[in-house]
Amino acid sequence: MKVLVIPDVHLKPFMFKQAAELMKKSVADRAVCLMDIPDDWGQELNIELYEQTFDAAIEFAKAFPDTLWCYGNHDLSYLWYRLESGYSSMASYTVQRKLLDLRMAVPENNSIQYVQRIDNVLFSHGGIREFFVKENVSSEIYHDVDAVVAAINDLDSSRMWNDISPIWLRPQYGSFHMYKSEELLQVVGHTPMKEITRQENIISCDVFSTYPDGDPIGTQEFLLLDTETWEYEGIKMKMRNSVWRKS
Numbered sequence: 001m002k003v004l005v006i007p008d009v010h011l012k013p014f015m016f017k018q019a020a021e022l023m024k025k026s027v028a029d030r031a032v033c034l035m036d037i038p039d040d041w042g043q044e045l046n047i048e049l050y051e052q053t054f055d056a057a058i059e060f061a062k063a064f065p066d067t068l069w070c071y072g073n074h075d076l077s078y079l080w081y082r083l084e085s086g087y088s089s090m091a092s093y094t095v096q097r098k099l100l101d102l103r104m105a106v107p108e109n110n111s112i113q114y115v116q117r118i119d120n121v122l123f124s125h126g127g128i129r130e131f132f133v134k135e136n137v138s139s140e141i142y143h144d145v146d147a148v149v150a151a152i153n154d155l156d157s158s159r160m161w162n163d164i165s166p167i168w169l170r171p172q173y174g175s176f177h178m179y180k181s182e183e184l185l186q187v188v189g190h191t192p193m194k195e196i197t198r199q200e201n202i203i204s205c206d207v208f209s210t211y212p213d214g215d216p217i218g219t220q221e222f223l224l225l226d227t228e229t230w231e232y233e234g235i236k237m238k239m240r241n242s243v244w245r246k247s
Contacts, residue, residue, distance in 0.1 A: 001118060004028035004235075005223040007189040007206045008036040008072065008125075010086075011049050013056035015208060018237040019222060023064055027235065028224060031064055032116060032123045033057070034189035034206075036072030037102075038095045039086035041212045050091045054098035061105040068116040069106060072125040072190065073167045075099060080157040113153045114166050117145065119227040120184050126169035127188040127202060128152070130177040145180065171202050178202060185230050192217045196234045203232060 004027060006019050023031060037057055043049055061067060077084050078095040088095075103112060116123045122145075133148055136159055141147040152166060160167055170191045171178060178186060181201045188202060192209035195218060203225070207218025221234035 001030070001227045002028040003118060003121075003225050003227055004031045005123070005187055005205055005225060006031060006033040007208055007223070008034060008192075009053060009057070010036055010074070010209060011038065011040040011043050011046075011053045012208060013049075013053045016053075016056040016060040020060055020063060021237050022222065022235065030118075031060075031067040032118075032187070033060075033067060033069050034072060034123065034125050034187075035070055035112075036074040036125065036189065037099075038078065038091065039074045039088065041086070041210065041214070044086070044088035045090055047091050047094055050088070050094050051098070054095070054102065058098070058102050058105045061102060065107050066110065067106070068110070068118070068123065069102070069112040070116055070123055070125050071112055071114055071167060076157070076160070076167060080161065082157070082161055114155070114160065115149045115152050117149050120145075121225070121227045121230070122149070122179075122184055122186045124166040124186070124188060126166050126190040127171045127176075127186050128166050128179040129164055129169055129171070130179050130181075132164050132166070132169070133179045145184065148179070172197075172199065172204055185227075187223065187225065194218050196221065196223050196232070198232070207234070 004022055009015055037053055077087055078092055137148050137151045172191045186202050188204055189206040192206050193204050196205045205223040208220050209217050221236045224235045225232040
């Protein structure tokens with residue numbers, strides 16, 4: 001299956017508009033969004049931008065109802081009342097209300113989760129570490145990937161709000177053993193990258209994030225992934241200069 005991945009959004013409504021144009025061109029069968037929809041440098045008082053970004057997300061969810069959504073730490077900080085960098089107390093009500101609207105916009109059988117799976121590819125905001133699975137999931141279901149994913153998605157903030165959870169992990173910064181790395185590919189955002197990068201069984205694709213002055217850190221392209229062959233490319237709306245990379 002061809003999947004278009006929308007990485008960390010951080011108040012960039014244009015990302016959903018570009019992704020929608022690509023989906024309308026049938027470049028992918030479905031989309032996955034790694035969220036972190038709210039918050040960006042110096043935008044704590046720009047409530048209108050928060051509204052616009054969530055409205056764009058909701059419009060995308062309605063237009064493409066089979067899209068999979070993965071909570072990020074910035075989304076959950078407003079639901080769990082956990083302060084972090086970029087958190088806007090002025091926008092907190094707006095974010096909570098709009099996240100509820102987004103939940104209502106997605107089908108009941110396709111709810112927002114921490115982790116989503118298509119074929120042998122796991123999508124999450126930060127990544128699923130082997131140690132996290134062993135600490136939080138029964139050893140009896142370790143080899144049942146769907147059961148492990150379901151168990152993780154049932155965890156609450158006491159288990160998820162830490163540096164090794166799938167919403168916070170940064171596997172790019174350490175030699176972590178990831179869950180079933182010999183069998184599963186993982187696609188993650190959360191950590192800003194200059195380009196879409198594969199390291200062993202992890203594809204990092206947060207390439208829309210910016211420096212504090214607004215300059216882009218990365219290439220601002222979407223990951224287009226074949227979940228069966230694990231071949232991938234970075235693609236922009238104009239679809240120029242993209243290079244097909246084999247796994």
